[in-house]
Amino acid sequence: QTRIIAVANEKGGVGKTSTVVNLAAALSLSGFRVLVVDVDPQYNATRALGSPAGEETLTTYHVMTAQKAPDPARAVCPTRWEGLSLVPSHPDLSGAEVELVNKLAREKRLRRLEPLVKDYDFVLLDTPPTLSLLTVNVFAFAGEFLIPCQTQPHAYAALDDLLDTVDLIREEINPGLTLTGVVATFYDPRTRVSKAVMEKLAADGRFSGKVFETAIRMNATIAESALHGEPVVFFRQGSPGAADYRALADEIVRRGARP
Amino acid sequence: QTRIIAVANEKGGVGKTSTVVNLAAALSLSGFRVLVVDVDPQYNATRALGSPAGEETLTTYHVMTAQKAPDPARAVCPTRWEGLSLVPSHPDLSGAEVELVNKLAREKRLRRLEPLVKDYDFVLLDTPPTLSLLTVNVFAFAGEFLIPCQTQPHAYAALDDLLDTVDLIREEINPGLTLTGVVATFYDPRTRVSKAVMEKLAADGRFSGKVFETAIRMNATIAESALHGEPVVFFRQGSPGAADYRALADEIVRRGARP
Numbered sequence A, B: 001q002t003r004i005i006a007v008a009n010e011k012g013g014v015g016k017t018s019t020v021v022n023l024a025a026a027l028s029l030s031g032f033r034v035l036v037v038d039v040d041p042q043y044n045a046t047r048a049l050g051s052p053a054g055e056e057t058l059t060t061y062h063v064m065t066a067q068k069a070p071d072p073a074r075a076v077c078p079t080r081w082e083g084l085s086l087v088p089s090h091p092d093l094s095g096a097e098v099e100l101v102n103k104l105a106r107e108k109r110l111r112r113l114e115p116l117v118k119d120y121d122f123v124l125l126d127t128p129p130t131l132s133l134l135t136v137n138v139f140a141f142a143g144e145f146l147i148p149c150q151t152q153p154h155a156y157a158a159l160d161d162l163l164d165t166v167d168l169i170r171e172e173i174n175p176g177l178t179l180t181g182v183v184a185t186f187y188d189p190r191t192r193v194s195k196a197v198m199e200k201l202a203a204d205g206r207f208s209g210k211v212f213e214t215a216i217r218m219n220a221t222i223a224e225s226a227l228h229g230e231p232v233v234f235f236r237q238g239s240p241g242a243a244d245y246r247a248l249a250d251e252i253v254r255r256g257a258r259p
């Protein structure tokens, strides 16, 4: 049973793309077949996996806005790493919300990727830092969602909006959408602010039992690996970033999909 | 002559809100009258200035979407700090793009604030992490724009899109929009990635002479001050964050508006 996981948090810069790219790489290192779907017009996940789409490849923009649903297999491109594939994004995706405003089933366009799902163990979806139609489409398609939460005040405050949006999605479009968990990112145990937000997460009844034991520590190697167009687990296996994302992958596999 | 400065970078989490809030506070400490306009539906600048709007106060949502332009003075609320006022944002602003899709002059709705401008020396506008209609409105209203650039690869790569958008705005809507400058943020001289991006910025012909000498260093006190709902220059005057933002304010005043 393929696990389709949306990685989302409306707050910008909290580690959504870093989590999608590095978690996908860590899962592929453990032998799973993984598909990354980039639904951010800024196409950072596409860039981070070093795979600018070829002329022939379709992107999430085409999949979502084409009049007639294209063959989704044409949107999949390989990456340099075994077991890790990508549906790339495109800057034109930033216009999709207005382009689809009068279209039928505009919230469910990403379900056009469903025929691909059976070929993978995990599908991870990267989202933009807004709760727009793109993120709604991702939530309509995914079976679960993972929240990276930077251990800083604005990122924690953004969780209210996110959970409200998810409640609406469950009522109207996708009742089965479940929370995979919350993963603390940019964690720096030396600072008061990181500890304060970590305590808030641990004490928050909405997430009880769902905050991952693994926290992703603040680690410059994660940023550096993006400079080299390589996930940190491949760029420097011995770094704290690589260790944390491998531990997160193990924990996600161990805890399994929530019933 | 009032300086109206948009603070923008499509990449999420690069320090847009922190720059608007802390630069505004530093300018007010130097005796200038400053208005912060929050045009991000996530209303982080409104939250950071501790000023949730009262029942009576209008927000940028009302200013932009009301059928008939309201009196903009009703959108201004004081903050706890002398010389620092705010036009607050509202989560409903996330629907403005679709709401305005068929409206006349939808790109120029923020110009409804123009009657306020003469009462201030500086107007600083916070933007969301997208290049949507909200950011277009901000660019149509502002006289200059300031780019916070996190010294990390994705934030630098996002500058291409931003400059393309500005070129379009200049051609179609606001030919006088000039670049105030680029300020490096989250700068950590100990890491290779920070130095690598800093070198790219310094060598980039598009910004020659426009990269501020002041870099905002990585400093946990900036994040901590957000936890306390106070700009860092008030929260802890002796911190590196307070020093950097006061130096940036001095540099912006010294260099003056570009002709």
Ligand SMILES: Nc1ncnc2c1ncn2[C@@H]1O[C@H](COP(=O)(O)OP(=O)(O)OP(=O)(O)O)[C@@H](O)[C@H]1O
Pocket (backbone or CB within 6 Å): A011, A012, A013, A014, A015, A016, A017, A018, A019, A040, A044, A127, A128, A129, A185, A186, A187, A216, A217, A218, A219, A220, A222, A223, A224, A226, B010, B011, B012, B013, B129, B152, B153, B154, B155
């Ligand atoms: N644990 C970490 N330690 C240090 N740097 C990190 C860490 N995780 C991510 N980064 C860096 O911080 C920046 C923001 O992360 P990232 O781009 O993954 O966030 P995002 O939520 O996807 O942002 P956006 O909202 O723009 O999509 C990137 O430059 C990334 O390389």
Ligand SMILES: Nc1ncnc2c1ncn2[C@@H]1O[C@H](COP(=O)(O)OP(=O)(O)OP(=O)(O)O)[C@@H](O)[C@H]1O
Pocket (backbone or CB within 6 Å): A010, A011, A012, A013, A129, A152, A153, A154, A155, B011, B012, B013, B014, B015, B016, B017, B018, B019, B040, B044, B127, B128, B129, B185, B186, B187, B216, B217, B218, B219, B220, B222, B223, B224, B226
């Ligand atoms: N120089 C700095 N050092 C350490 N932390 C910082 C610094 N500047 C900002 N921060 C923190 O980093 C996070 C991101 O900054 P901020 O929210 O200002 O970015 P933004 O560009 O406005 O994000 P968004 O794209 O979501 O609007 C915040 O939690 C903020 O407190």
Ligand SMILES: [Mg+2]
Pocket (backbone or CB within 6 Å): A016, A017, A018, A040, A044, A126, A127
């Ligand atoms: Mg991202």
Ligand SMILES: [Mg+2]
Pocket (backbone or CB within 6 Å): B016, B017, B018, B040, B044, B126, B127
């Ligand atoms: Mg912001």
